[in-house]
Amino acid sequence: MNRPTIVFVFSREGTDTSTRYGGFARRLVKSGNFPEADVKTVALENLIYHVSYDKTSVIDARTGFDLGDAQFVYLKSWSGLADEAVALAHYLFAKGVPFADMLAHGRGQSKLVTLFKQWAAGNRVPQTLYCHNQEIIFETRAIDLLGERFIMKDVYGTKGQNNYLVTVDEAKQILEEEKNEDINYLFQSYIPNDGDYRVGVYGGVSKFVLKRVSDQLSHLNNISAGGRGELLATEDAPERLLNLAKRAAAASELQFAGVDIIQDKHTKKWYILEVNQGSQIVTGAYASVNSTLFNDGLRLLMRQNMKRRRSKPRKIIGRRAIAILPELNIESVVAKIDTGAYSSTLHAENIHIEKSGVVEELVFDIVPGEFIQTKSGKAETHRVRDFYTQKVRSSNGHIQVRYTIKTKISLDNIRFMASITLSDRSAMGYPLLIGRKLLRSRFIVNVELNEQNEIDWKY
Numbered sequence: 001m002n003r004p005t006i007v008f009v010f011s012r013e014g015t016d017t018s019t020r021y022g023g024f025a026r027r028l029v030k031s032g033n034f035p036e037a038d039v040k041t042v043a044l045e046n047l048i049y050h051v052s053y054d055k056t057s058v059i060d061a062r063t064g065f066d067l068g069d070a071q072f073v074y075l076k077s078w079s080g081l082a083d084e085a086v087a088l089a090h091y092l093f094a095k096g097v098p099f100a101d102m103l104a105h106g107r108g109q110s111k112l113v114t115l116f117k118q119w120a121a122g123n124r125v126p127q128t129l130y131c132h133n134q135e136i137i138f139e140t141r142a143i144d145l146l147g148e149r150f151i152m153k154d155v156y157g158t159k160g161q162n163n164y165l166v167t168v169d170e171a172k173q174i175l176e177e178e179k180n181e182d183i184n185y186l187f188q189s190y191i192p193n194d195g196d197y198r199v200g201v202y203g204g205v206s207k208f209v210l211k212r213v214s215d216q217l218s219h220l221n222n223i224s225a226g227g228r229g230e231l232l233a234t235e236d237a238p239e240r241l242l243n244l245a246k247r248a249a250a251a252s253e254l255q256f257a258g259v260d261i262i263q264d265k266h267t268k269k270w271y272i273l274e275v276n277q278g279s280q281i282v283t284g285a286y287a288s289v290n291s292t293l294f295n296d297g298l299r300l301l302m303r304q305n306m307k308r309r310r311s312k313p314r315k316i317i318g319r320r321a322i323a324i325l326p327e328l329n330i331e332s333v334v335a336k337i338d339t340g341a342y343s344s345t346l347h348a349e350n351i352h353i354e355k356s357g358v359v360e361e362l363v364f365d366i367v368p369g370e371f372i373q374t375k376s377g378k379a380e381t382h383r384v385r386d387f388y389t390q391k392v393r394s395s396n397g398h399i400q401v402r403y404t405i406k407t408k409i410s411l412d413n414i415r416f417m418a419s420i421t422l423s424d425r426s427a428m429g430y431p432l433l434i435g436r437k438l439l440r441s442r443f444i445v446n447v448e449l450n451e452q453n454e455i456d457w458k459y
Contacts, residue, residue, distance in 0.1 A: 004037045004071035009088070011081045013043035013062075024076060040065060044084040045132040048142055049091075051115050052127035058091050061136045067092065073099040083110040083155075084132055094120035098448065107253065110155045111186055111274060114252060118272045121251035123244065125272050127189040130155065134175055134185060143168055143187060151188040151219070160225035165190060191271055196221045196262040197237075198229075199245035200281070200290060202297025204255055206242040208290050209234055221262075229285040240270060248272045255301055256281075256294070314442060317412050318449025323432055324410040329380055333432045334371040335411070337445055341435035343392055343404075344418060347372070347425035351403060354383075362387040362403050364422055372431045392421055414442060 014021025022041045029039055042060040047067070050057045058067045067073055073092055078085030086108035092099045094116075107113070118125050127145060131137050143150075152171050154162035162183060164174060171187070200208030209232040212221040221227045234242060241261060249257035258279035263270050281287070281294045323335045325346075333346075348364040355361070366372070367379040374380050387405045402421040409418045411434070418438050425431055439445065 005040060005065070005069065006034055006037045007040045007042060007065075007067055007070045007073045009042055009044060009067075009073060009075045009085070010077045011044050011079050011085075013046055020077070037071070040070075042067070044078060044081040044088070046136065047084065047088065047131065048136060048140065049084075049087060049112060049116075049130040050128070050142070050145070051119050051125060053119070053124040056091065056116075056119050058088055061131065061133075061140055068095040068097060070097055073097060075099065075101065075104045078104065081132060083108045083113050087112045087116045090116040090120050111153070111157075112155050114275050115186075117251050117253075118248060118275070121247065123248055123251060123272050124269060126151075126191055129187045130184075132184060137187060138168065138172065143171075146187055146189050149190055151190050152185050153188065155184045155186050160220045160222040163220060163225075165219040190219070191262050191264050192266055193221075193262050194265050195227075196260060196273065197241055198280075199237075199241065199259045199261060200293060201245050201249040201254070201257045201259055202294050203299075203301040204246065204249070205297060205300070206234060206237075206245045207293040207297055208286075209237040209241070210285060223285050231286045231289060244270055244272070248275050251275075254278075256297065314444045315412055315414060316446050316449070317443050318451060319445065319447045320430065320451040321411055321434065322451050323434070325407055326410070327407045328366055328382055329375045330366060330372065331375050332373045334430050334451055335432035335434045336428075336430040337434050337439070339436045339439065339445055341433060342437055343390070343421050344435045344438045345392075345402070345421045345423050345425065345433045347428070347431035348422040349424065349426075350381075351422050351424075359385060361385055362405065362422075364403075369431065390421065392423075409438075411438075412443070416442070 008025045010021050016022035016026065019027065021043070025039045025041050028034065040063065042062070046061045048059045048061050050059070059065065060067070067088065068091065075085055075089070085104045086106050089099060089104035090113065093105055112130050115125050115128055129137055129142055129146065137143050149165055149167055152164045152166050152174065157163060164170070166174065195211055195213035198210045198212060199206050202208070211230045211232055212223055212227045214221045215226040215228070218225055223229045244261060245259040248259045249255070252275040254275065254277055256278040258276040260273040261270055262273055280290070282291050317337060319337050321335050321337055323333050324330065325333065349367055351364045353360055354363050362384045363381065365379055365381050366374060368374045368377060384405050387403050389401050390404050391399050392402050393399050402423055404419055404421045406417055406419050408415060409420070425433070
């Protein structure tokens with residue numbers, strides 16, 4: 001069995017003894033921490049970000065280790081390289097790798113972050129390479145993945161500025177000429193095309209479609225770079241294009257977005273190039289039409305927000321939780337959280353009906369045990385008149401008729417009335433099962449958490 005790997009991430013590479021780099025983890029290990037794990041320290045500036053629809057990775061150039069193979073990643077410091085940290089966090093989140101701090105899983109501003117958000121959402125993007133220390137891309141020969149000629153563009157560029165179609169030698173020459181300028185580049189496969197599309201997504205709806213074609217003197221289709229534009233009615237635009245633009249805007253968490261999409265003229269596959277925040281609404285080609293459609297989207301979103309009921313944020317609980325049932329004198333009971341089950345069920349014994357005249361009472365015993373504690377510490381008999389029967393289908397498909405009671409329950413400090421069926425769960429792991437009917441609109445389940453709301457994952 002392979003040893004798990006824990007990775008500590010810093011902005012810049014330092015020495016193995018500096019507490020701002022390798023010395024941090026070394027001191028933790030020296031104190032007896034992580035005896036069962038391999039510990040690595042990496043620098044954001046040395047990470048090679050490779051994103052494509054088929055294969056995506058974030059690899060430490062110094063060791064060749066893919067951070068997607070780690071069991072835990074701690075982003076200790078990302079000062080000065082915030083977008084590199086955000087892109088890494090989105091990669092780890094999509095790969096299911098636990099990491100801290102979640103603050104890094106933010107929005108970001110660069111094209112690098114946009115690409116990783118789109119990849120994580122399942123949208124196709126051009127094969128792209130990035131490393132803050134740009135010479136690493138060439139030293140490791142990673143650039144060979146992109147073919148003889150490829151796109152080289154400023155990770156923060158706009159309107160086609162600092163955007164080139166180059167060979168390896170031409171790229172190196174540009175980097176040499178601009179070595180004193182604060183520009184970092186993405187390196188991206190060139191998509192052969194007959195133009196691209198700018199789609200305005202306003203209020204979550206694709207409303208504005210502009211087809212852009214280059215002037216044949218440049219690889220750029222941008223109108224600001226000399227290209228020409230043709231306004232398309234949405235009903236004349238490919239449905240695939242409109243749907244992809246909506247998905248791209250949603251993946252970037254933008255209600256108002258300018259989405260740039262290109263189609264490979266040979267394979268006919270669509271690619272997301274960029275997703276911009278409400279770009280060129282009152283400027284650029286067809287600005288009057290664009291601003292009118294933007295206003296329509298704004299009014300739509302305003303109406304939706306006004307209609308939407310305010311709701312409290314849902315709490316996060318784990319795959320197990322501790323509950324209190326005060327009316328049944330249950331001081332503490334460990335509950336299994338099961339979103340596959342509809343109803344909630346409590347273990348009870350000696351369940352039967354007794355009649356007192358014409359009144360029926362449901363009688364049952366609650367017996368304390370390893371996972372359930374009563375206030376008295378002893379078995380208690382309860383009599384309930386407010387009950388009913390319901391049919392419950394078990395996991396093996398059998399239908400049972402169970403008695404159901406209504407009682408107060410406190411789960412993760414939220415108290416409410418709940419309908420709970422009674423059954424003999426002595427053969428089950430936990431005396432209380434919480435199903436999705438009780439969870440709905442109250443809780444979100446994180447299966448990595450235990451009943452103490454602690455991460456409880458195993459190698």
